[in-house]
Each structure stands twice: as structure tokens, then as C-alpha cells.
Amino acid sequence: MKTVLKTEKIDKYFHDPVEFQVLKDISFDVNRGEFLSMIGKSGSGKSTLLYILSTMDTEYSGQLHIDGQLVTGLPIDSLAEIRNEKIGFVFQFHYLLPEFTCLQNVMIPALKLGKYSEEEIEHKAFEKLKILGLEDQALKSANKLSGGQQQRVAIARALINDPCIIMGDEPTGNLDSKNSNIVFDIFQNLTREFGQTIIAVTHDEDFAHRSDRIIEMKDGNILAH
Amino acid sequence: MNINYKIAKTYIFSNKKLTAVGVLGVLLGMSVYIFMNSLMVGFDRTSNTTVFKNTAHIRVYKDDEISKPLIKDSIAPYLIINPKIVPKINTIINPKKILQILKNDENVVIATPQVNTNVFYNNGKSQISGTAIGIIPEEANNMFDIKSTMVEGHLDHLIHNPNGIIIGSGVAEKMNLTTGDNINLTSSKGINRTLKIIGIFKTNNYNIDKIKSYINMPLAQQILKEGNTYITDINVKVADPETAEPIAAHLTELTGYNAESWQKSNETIVAAGRMRKIIISFVSFTILLIAGFGIYNILNMTVSQKINDIAILKAMGFKGNDVVRIFVTQAVSIGVMGVIGGVAMATVVITLLKKVYIGGDIGYFPINYESTKYLQGIIIGLVITFFAGYIPAKKAANVDPVEILRR
Numbered sequence: 001m002k003t004v005l006k007t008e009k010i011d012k013y014f015h016d017p018v019e020f021q022v023l024k025d026i027s028f029d030v031n032r033g034e035f036l037s038m039i040g041k042s043g044s045g046k047s048t049l050l051y052i053l054s055t056m057d058t059e060y061s062g063q064l065h066i067d068g069q070l071v072t073g074l075p076i077d078s079l080a081e082i083r084n085e086k087i088g089f090v091f092q093f094h095y096l097l098p099e100f101t102c103l104q105n106v107m108i109p110a111l112k113l114g115k116y117s118e119e120e121i122e123h124k125a126f127e128k129l130k131i132l133g134l135e136d137q138a139l140k141s142a143n144k145l146s147g148g149q150q151q152r153v154a155i156a157r158a159l160i161n162d163p164c165i166i167m168g169d170e171p172t173g174n175l176d177s178k179n180s181n182i183v184f185d186i187f188q189n190l191t192r193e194f195g196q197t198i199i200a201v202t203h204d205e206d207f208a209h210r211s212d213r214i215i216e217m218k219d220g221n222i223l224a225h
Numbered sequence: 226m227n228i229n230y231k232i233a234k235t236y237i238f239s240n241k242k243l244t245a246v247g248v249l250g251v252l253l254g255m256s257v258y259i260f261m262n263s264l265m266v267g268f269d270r271t272s273n274t275t276v277f278k279n280t281a282h283i284r285v286y287k288d289d290e291i292s293k294p295l296i297k298d299s300i301a302p303y304l305i306i307n308p309k310i311v312p313k314i315n316t317i318i319n320p321k322k323i324l325q326i327l328k329n330d331e332n333v334v335i336a337t338p339q340v341n342t343n344v345f346y347n348n349g350k351s352q353i354s355g356t357a358i359g360i361i362p363e364e365a366n367n368m369f370d371i372k373s374t375m376v377e378g379h380l381d382h383l384i385h386n387p388n389g390i391i392i393g394s395g396v397a398e399k400m401n402l403t404t405g406d407n408i409n410l411t412s413s414k415g416i417n418r419t420l421k422i423i424g425i426f427k428t429n430n431y432n433i434d435k436i437k438s439y440i441n442m443p444l445a446q447q448i449l450k451e452g453n454t455y456i457t458d459i460n461v462k463v464a465d466p467e468t469a470e471p472i473a474a475h476l477t478e479l480t481g482y483n484a485e486s487w488q489k490s491n492e493t494i495v496a497a498g499r500m501r502k503i504i505i506s507f508v509s510f511t512i513l514l515i516a517g518f519g520i521y522n523i524l525n526m527t528v529s530q531k532i533n534d535i536a537i538l539k540a541m542g543f544k545g546n547d548v549v550r551i552f553v554t555q556a557v558s559i560g561v562m563g564v565i566g567g568v569a570m571a572t573v574v575i576t577l578l579k580k581v582y583i584g585g586d587i588g589y590f591p592i593n594y595e596s597t598k599y600l601q602g603i604i605i606g607l608v609i610t611f612f613a614g615y616i617p618a619k620k621a622a623n624v625d626p627v628e629i630l631r632r
Contacts, residue, residue, distance in 0.1 A: 047631060056540060056627045077544045084542020091630055095537040097232075099239040109541045111228035157541075169630070 003068075004164045004197050005030040005053065010062035012048060022048050023060070024220040030165070033195040035187060037208035040217035047169060049217070050201045054087060054167050055079040067164045084113050088158025090200075092170040094150040096142035102129065102153045103138040110160045121160075128156040132186060148179030155186060159196075166190070168200035172207055184210060229547050232538075233554035236527060244559060247523045251563020252570060254516030255606050258509040259571035262598040265505045267591035269498055273466060276494060278369055278428055280487045281460035282469045283476060285327065287315045288483040320456040323480050327461060330479065332472045335462040337364035340445035340455065346392070346438070347409040348400040355396060355436035357410060359445025368460050371426060371439065378404045378424025387441055390420040394427035395435025410440075412448035420444075510605070516563065517609035520556050524617035528552065535621050536629035545622035552621055556614020557607070564606045568599060 012023040022045045030036055038046045051057040052064065055071055058079070063072045067086055071079065088109075096105045106125040110116065116124070129138050132152040137145055142153065151171070158166050171187075172180035184207055190196040191212070200211070208214050216223040237244050291309070317323055320338055327336040340359035345352050362383045366372055372380050376394060383389045390408060402408060402422055410418045420440065427434055446455050461484070463472050469486040476484035488495045528535070535548055572594065581590045 051627050051631065054540070056630075077546075080539070080542045080544045082542075083540065089537075089540050091537075095533055095630070097235075097534050097537075099235045108228060108232075108538075111231075112542055112547070 002032045003029045004032050004066070005199070006065040007053070008063040008065075010049070010052060010060055010064065012045075012052065012057075012060040022220050023052070026062070026220075026222060028215065028222065030197060030199060032164075032197055033191055035191040035198045035212040036200070036215065037211040037213070038199065038201045038215045038217060039203070039205070039208045040223075044217040045220045046201050046215075046217045050167060050169055050199065053199065054089070055083055084109060085161060086164045088161070088163040088166040090151070090154050090158050090166065090168040090171040092173040094142075094147075094154040096150055096153055096157075098141070098143040100142060101139050102134065102142055102145065102156075105142050105153060106157045106160050109157060113161050115161075125156070125160055128159050129153070131159075132156050148175055148182060151175060151179065151183060152186070155183070159190070165197045165199060168198065168202075170202060171200055172202065172204055180204065180207065187211075229543075229550045230554055233551045233558065236531070236551070236555050237558055240527070243523050243526070244562075247520050247559040248562045248566060250516040250519035251560055251606060251610065252566035254513045255564050255567020255602055256570035256574060257512050258606070259567065259595075259599055259602045260574050260592075261505050261509040262602065263571070263575055263595040264592050265502060266595045266598060267593055268501060271587055271591040272494055272498060275430070276487060276491050277466070278374065279430070279433060280490060281368060281458075282463045282466050282487050283461040283473045283484050284487075284490065285317070285323070285459040285461060285476060285480060285482050285484045286457060287317055289315065315457065316451075317456050317459065317482060318454075320454055320459065323482065324459060326480055327459060327476065330476065332463050332468070332475070333461055334464055335364060335367050335460075337361055337368055337460050338442065338456040339365070339458040339460055340442055340449070341457045342445050342449055343413050344438075344448070345411040346396055346400065347411060348402060351400055353396060353399060353435070355393075355438060357390070357438045357440050357445060357448075359442035360439055361442055362439075365439070365460075368462055374426040374428050376425050376427045378422075380424060382423040383439065383441060386421065386423055387444060388418070388420050389423040389441070391424040391426055391439040392422055393434035393437045394425055395431055395433075396438060397422075397425045399435065410448065414448065414450045416448040416450065418444070418448055513602070513606055513609055516606070517613040520559055520610055520613040521617060523559070524552055524556050524614050525620075527555065528617050528621045531621075532624060532629060535624050536626040539624065539626040540630060548622040548624075549615070549618040552618035553611065553614045556610055556618070560607055560610025560614075563610075564603055567606070568603065571599070571602075 006029045008027050010023055010026040011021065014020045014022055026049060038050065040046045048057070052060050055064070055066070058076070063070060065071065066082060071082060074082070097108070103122065103125050106128055107121050110121040110124065111118070126135065126138060129135050132155060134149060134152055134156065137149060142150065145153065172183050175183060187198050187200070188210070191198055202208055214224070324336055324338060327333050338361065342357050342359065343354070344357045345354050362380055366380055378391065380391065383391060390410070392402065392408065397403065400408070404422055404424060406422050407419050408422055410420055443453060446453055449455065461476065463469055466487065470488050473484040473486035473489070538548065575592050575594055578590045578592050582588070583590055
């Protein structure tokens with residue numbers, strides 16, 4: 001099993017309004033193809049941890065490795081490149097660009113990466129939408145879709161650069177149970193069929209228990225792997 | 226097309242109203258800037274043309290001198306208690322050599338001698354005091370463009386008629402004279418001459434037209450009882466009138482005579498021109514700046530509206546510079562559209578105004594398509610637009626995606 005993400009002794013403090021340690025000595029590994037859920041009460045530090053893992057939050061001590069590379073201490077432009085190439089994001093809200101069509105939204109990260117020609121990217125984006133059952137909606141404007149559809153487009157966008165890891169911050173938090181199930185099934189399918197690694201922060205007990213592995217957090221510590 | 230530009234383009238066209246307002250702001254600012262500055266150039270040109278019809282770029286003459294003590298004594302500096310103007314003739318000694326020196330100077334285009342004489346014009350009982358100017362007709366024409374002011378007769382006839390005179394329209398009117406009539410001249414030395422009027426000029430400046438006349442230089446010397454080396458002024462024309470001042474200083478040193486630039490002899494006009502320049506530059510620049518504020522506002526608004534887009538783009542791997550490029554592209558696009566519109570509008574306004582008749586010695590509205598002002602406006606407009614976009618863009622680039630996405 002190959003390790004795609006590894007943390008070593010990550011500590012993080014909030015300084016405002018009072019000094020407060022949010023994360024205490026967090027160390028764990030994530031293997032390729034794992035479907036990992038992070039649960040815990042509000043304020044347990046799970047979201048904070050996710051944003052550190054995402055490389056967007058750089059104010060912490062300890063070490064973070066992604067895909068075998070130490071990313072702690074890299075300049076922010078290099079981190080942006082790493083996010084672009086290796087990490088896909090799904091948030092509670094879809095954050096699609098409303099002026100663009102679904103297809104264009106999916107294409108944006110790949111156009112930024114610039115590894116393939118525009119035609120190839122368009123083809124790939126269409127394939128991703130097909131996996132998520134949205135091929136009919138491809139040319140519709142992103143804000144014309146239903147909530148569940150929009151979240152699926154967001155997942156397609158996260159997949160476009162074939163990232164090492166998909167990170168989700170409450171990916172089903174804003175969906176009804178039917179759409180939640182659809183999103184979960186998509187995630188599960190991605191790990192089973194494509195060996196995709198997924199790390200998702202969730203409140204949804206059901207969602208967490210159906211995933212491969214649970215990290216439960218409390219007061220900045222990992223309670224159980 | 227690069228993805229940054231694609232996003233910028235989408236932002237420009239997704240909010241057409243906002244874009245249109247920005248473009249309109251730049252368009253108006255731009256056209257007013259070009260129009261006002263072109264107008265200023267036109268004004269300056271007209272006022273200079275008027276000045277140069279009567280004033281040489283540089284006038285070289287012998288200035289009056291105050292008598293000075295012969296011996297410099299540090300103990301008693303004033304040996305002369307009541308200094309007076311030295312009773313010398315105010316003429317240039319050895320004018321041929323001085324002329325040669327002037328003509329050899331690289332800055333000098335034309336140098337022509339002139340003899341000023343105060344005279345009385347007599348016709349029957351009527352008498353007017355005035356100034357007859359002794360000239361070498363061809364050279365003086367190159368200098369002052371006398372031919373363009375002639376309303377009757379021909380300047381060239383003066384060359385062939387040693388007893389000819391060209392009088393101002395004011396003199397002609399007052400004395401009821403036309404071409405072909407005779408006029409009697411009395412000089413300050415009491416010499417009387419009857420001359421034939423071979424032409425009438427009109428500068429549209431009545432103060433000049435009612436006193437001035439042109440005669441041949443030898444005649445002027447004769448009525449002053451002087452020889453052919455008597456010259457009161459040498460008029461100098463230089464390539465660029467704006468440089469007359471330093472050249473005049475140089476010529477003073479070169480010839481030893483007083484060389485006076487037109488700026489010095491027309492200080493009121495020069496000062497008025499300078500003031501006009503300051504006001505117009507200030508106002509037109511302010512207007513362009515306000516257009517810049519318009520763009521700044523629009524960009525600020527776009528950044529606040531698109532804060533979620535910016536956060537997700539940064540999460541997906543867009544760098545700070547990419548974000549700056551998106552918004553600067555938007556600002557500069559608005560700027561370029563406005564500049565193009567502004568140039569077109571300024572051209573239309575100038576074209577219309579050129580056809581408006583003002584009257585007097587100005588004639589048609591003194592405005593023209595000034596390419597330097599166009600260029601200047603375009604550059605300043607684009608620079609302002611760039612910064613008006615850059616400041617909000619920089620703010621957008623510094624957005625912390627975590628703060629937005631964690632809500």
C-alpha cells in the first residue's frame with residue numbers, strides 16, 4: 001500500500017482572542033485508495049486539520065507530506081501548483097462559477113494546469129460528467145442546476161486533473177438524504193473502481209460509518225483511527 | 226486563450242451595465258482630455274502667430290547705458306554722484322560683422338537688419354505720429370510674413386520703388402488714402418519726403434495698424450541723416466520659438482549687444498499662456514483621474530461580488546498573480562474600450578468645432594488634431610486604468626481562501 005498523505009506531529013494554535021491549541025500532535029498516514037472520514041464535534045479541530053492537509057492553511061508546526069513530498073514550508077505559489085495538480089476539493093457549497101457552463105466549470109482546473117490541449121480537456125471533462133451522470137447538463141449554465149446536480153458537477157471538477165486525493169469539507173452537508181446517498185455512492189465508486197483516495201470531514205454519522213476508515217477527533221486529539 | 230483571460234472576459238460580459246458605466250467614464254474623460262489639450266495647443270499657436278507678426282523671435286539692439294565710473298575704487302564706489310544715460314547714438318556699430326556672426330550661428334534661421342524711425346504722416350492738414358520701419362523687404366517678409374497681412378498692393382513693389390511706402394490700414398483710413406496716393410513723411414530730424422503708397426497692410430490689431438508703416442531701409446537711414454551702416458535693430462528668427470530664451474542669452478554673449486527674446490518682450494502673453502496651460506492640464510488630468518476612480522469602484526465591486534469565485538480559484542491552484550491578471554485584464558479592457566471611444570469622440574468634437582467661426586483676427590476656432598496630445602492622453606489614460614485595476618486586484622489576490630470557504 002502506498003502512502004499518499006502523511007502528517008507528523010502537527011500542532012496548531014489560534015492566537016485570537018486567546019491563545020488556544022486547536023491541534024495537538026497529530027500524526028497519521030493515509031494510503032492510496034482509502035475512503036477516510038473525519039468526524040468529531042464542532043470545535044474538535046477536524047475542519048482546521050483538513051485545511052492544513054489541503055495546504056491552504058500554512059500556519060502550523062510539524063510536517064505534512066503529500067504524495068511523498070514534504071510540502072511544509074514551501075512558498076505559496078508552489079503550494080498552489082501542488083493543489084492544482086494533486087488535490088481535488090468538494091465543499092459543503094458547490095462554489096461553481098455561475099457565469100460558466102458546467103463543462104467550463106469542470107475544465108477550469110485543467111486549463112490552469114495546462115497539461116493537455118483544450119480539446120483534450122473538453123473531452124476529459126465530458127467523460128467526468130458522464131461518470132457522474134450529468135452528460136445532459138454539460139452545456140447548461142451552472143446556476144440553472146439543482147443542488148444535488150451542482151454538487152456532482154463540483155465533484156467532476158475535483159476529478160478533472162486526476163488528483164492523488166479528493167478532500168471534502170462536509171460534502172453532503174447541504175444535501176437531502178437522497179442526494180447525500182448519491183454523493184456517497186459516487187465517492188465509494190471512485191475509491192473502489194478508480195483507486196481514488198478521499199478524505200472527507202463530515203457530521204453525517206451514517207456517511208462516516210459506511211466509509212472505509214474513520215478518524216474521530218476530540219479537543220484537537222485523534223481519539224480513534 | 227489563457228484561462229485567466231477567459232475568466233476576465235466572462236466577468237466583463239456578464240455584467241454589461243457595470244462595464245458600460247466604466248467605459249463611458251473613461252470615454253468622457255479621455256475625449257475631454259484630448260479636446261482640452263488640443264484646444265490649448267491651438268490657442269498657443271494662434272497667440273504666437275499674432276505675436277510673431279510684429280515681434281521677432283530675438284531682437285538684437287543697442288541698449289542705453291548708464292554712465293559708470295572709469296576707475297573702480299573700493300573705498301569710494303560712486304565717483305559719479307548723479308549717473309545719467311550716456312549720450313550715445315543707439316546704433317549697432319559695424320552691423321555687417323554682427324550680422325555675419327549671427328548668420329553663422331547654427332541656431333539662427335534668418336537675421337535681418339531694421340531701422341526704426343519715429344515720423345509724422347502728413348496729408349494736407351491732417352497729421353498722425355507713427356513709426357516707419359526701414360526693412361529689407363524680402364528678408365522682413367520671411368521674418369514677419371508681411372505678405373499675408375497685405376490687403377492692397379504688393380510687398381514686392383517696395384523692392385523696385387525706393388520711394389515707396391506700405392502703410393497700416395488705420396493710417397490709410399484716417400487720412401483717406403489708397404494705393405497710388407502720395408503721403409508726406411516728416412522725420413524726427415526734420416527731413417521731409419513725399420512717398421508713394423504702394424500697399425496697405427492690416428494685422429487686425431488696431432494699435433499697430435494706425436501707426437506702423439514699412440519703407441526701404443536706405444530711405445529710413447536718409448531721413449534720419451545717417452549713413453548706410455546705421456541700424457537700430459537686428460531681428461533674428463530661430464527654428465523653434467520656444468528655445469528663443471537660451472539662444473538670446475547666447476547671442477548676447479556672442480555679439481556684445483543686447484539680445485532680447487520674444488518671451489521677454491511679451492511677458493504678459495507668455496504668462497497668460499502659462500496660466501492657461503496649468504489650468505487646462507490640471508482640469509483635464511483630474512477628469513481622467515475621476516474616470517480612473519470609476520474603474521476602481523467597479524473593480525472593487527466585482528471583487529466583493531466574486532469573492533467566492535476568487536476563493537475557489539485559489540483553492541484549485543490559481544496563484545496570486547493569476548488573480549491579479551484576471552482583474553487587471555478586466556480593468557485594462559474597460560480602459561482600452563474607453564480610450565478608443567474617447568479618441569473617436571474627441572475627433573468628432575474637434576471636427577465640429579473646427580468649423581465654428583469666431584471672428585476677429587482668430588477666424589475659425591483655433592483647434593486641430595494634435596497627435597502628441599492624442600498619444601499623451603492614450604498613455605495617461607491607460608496608466609491610470611492599469612493602477613485603478615491593480616489596487617483592487619492586489620486586494621483580491623490577498624484573499625485567504627480558508628476564511629471564505631470555512632464559513
